[in-house]
Amino acid sequence: MIKEFQFGRLTLLACLLVTAFCALGFRLVDLQVRQHEILTSEADDNTKRSALREPRRGEIRDIQGNPLATSVFVKTVCADPTLIGDYHDDVARILAPLLRERVDTLAEKLKPRILRYATNGEPVFNQYVVLKRKVRNETWAHIKSAMTNVAAHVPIKELPRKERRFYHNLRHAAVFADRREDQLRVYPNGGLAAHVLGYVRTEEDKSSLETRGQYGVESEFDRYLDGTKGFREYERDSRGRELVTYRRADYEPTPGMNVVLTIDSGLQYIVETELIEAWKKHTPLSVSAIAVRPRTGEILALATLPNFDPHHPGDFQLDTLRNRIVADSYEPGSTFKIVVVAGALNDGAVTLQDRFDCEQGVFYHKGVKLRDHHGYGMLSVEEIITKSSNIGSAKIGMKMGGERLQKYIRDFGFGERSGIQLPGEIPGIVNPLKKWSGISITRIPMGHEIGVTALQLVMAMSAIANDGKLMKPMLIDRIENSRGEVVPPYYFPTEVRQAIKPSAARQMVRALKSVPRKGGTAPQAALEHYTVAGKTGTAQKPVKVNGRYRYVAGKYFASFCGFFPAADPEICILVVFDEPKNGYYGGTVAGPVFQRIARRAAKYMNIPPEPELLEQLELTRLQDAPRTAQRN
């Protein structure tokens, strides 16, 4: 039988238990219901993490598939100065050679500082210092390994727990990589085709570091090169390790598309190395060259000096970054004669055999003198091209009339943007007929009173090489996804218009073939194994003097634009010098550069030599052989 005092004890115990359970229940309700939201968010903050996954930026490749711009993932190396304590000098000494930074600069960054919140002015220790951005993964591995040797002389195991923790943090947590993934844009060829490729810069926000194209193809095709970000939501354990089981969302990033250019890095290299040699000889303000396939309008090489390194565009003057081939216009000089003569031949206003009086080098029109560099008498249209007579071309222009000349200027693509896939293209300057002065009809045929871009000029010459068909310049061959499939938009050779009839174009080619020959203005542009057709240009450069533009002696644009083999053109090349020294004629300054580029390009492109020229050369060699033997 239960005694009375036992019953009392039991009742007391029961009451205590009930009270305890009630208290527990209350706490449970308090935690689970009343404080649910606060605690859930706290718990989520402690365990749940979400991370944006950066897509790899697409590559820019040349026509052969060689990468011209590619990306590698890199780290942003950061430090928490509060975990470094008095070891900032030691850490700086270890990191400086790896990060290629000065020791004192790093040591300064690593010193703990007190910052204040901008909002409430509360003091806070600076726990995030960026030591260096864009650090390659292998360097980061070296840094991690080097950091484990900080304070190596300290016997950590003998230290109290608090100090042991400090040294552990110093070695393993004080220097860390930013969680946000970053990419380094790598241009394996350095500055090769820098004006075409452009450059990128990194835009930073709280959750990501984004690589954005700033110029050139990088900027123009940024939306294709830039892939789609991935996303991952996960939980982590107390040590910060990811618990894969609790991944909530995991979306793989989609890599950016690869942009394949029509540029051939081999040809581009040939062009650039020859331009460098020419630069050394003539020290111009700038020199540019562009190589185009006339049949398709594909741009095979496009280079301008001075050049820049797309890895460090900030180290160069703004002027250097400009792609002068599309963004600068200049008075083309005699190379523009191709337009007036081609137009006149197309209209039937003249034939190649028609003769014009070139007035022995001095011709007055509306009381204004027009001069030739040499005095010529009667010249045929073909000879006007060969000798590059200003008076002859002015007379052809006058015979044709301003309206027709204006039409052909437009038909050859001058005065409008060509639509090349590069930023900053300008239309050039073509005045409307009503704005022409009385002497414009004599000046425009010789390439004055007009502003053209180098691209427009080479495309016009390509049109002559291509039976009169003006093609749209083509810089992009295709866009591929990461599996190598071609994706829209598709790029194909596009004919803009038939600028002149094929028969007129063929006559024009015949005339242009005489330029790089003995008696022409550019014998130094001729090739041994191919017939070259081309035209020189030497134009005085207008310079601003006392607020007005005037032609100044000694400042010229010298150019040569030609194509070969003349019968079946494979490549059209334009070389333009801005203010060359040691000579200024297009034929003597730009002609030899054209020749060297063309000779190397022909071998690179495996263009078969013309059999007639090859036979002639063989014959000459055989004839010379006995003489050489006799001499020896």
Next chain:
Amino acid sequence: MKEMEDMPLDERSAPAPGVQVGTALRVFCFCVFIGAVSVGYLYQKNQLETLGREIRAKETELDRLKTLNELNRDKLARMQTHRYLDMKVKQLRLGLVEPREEQILRLEEAPYASVSRTSARRYVRRSAGAEVAQEN
């Protein structure tokens, strides 16, 4: 059985003394079942954890290999550049020069043409099963 038949009726209907075997067996089975389920659950949980760690390790390894691949691709790209090859030719004093025209033996083949127009070109599918174009 024979013993049971010989027993008086009132003795047979009385409850047997001690734990009944059948009930004990059932309880035992139930406990084993609960135990097995619990152990199974823990085992599965452990497996998930182990596999999760394995996945993470493999992902880390994949990332490492991707990085290595990137580095190698970058290195290869640099080594294939004309500038690097030119530099190497000069450095190693190979004395390579461009061939003269008479040194070149030309076989009957197509002249230089852009790769895209001569090699197979695969276009992305516009929609499932519909190839947009195929150029060879």
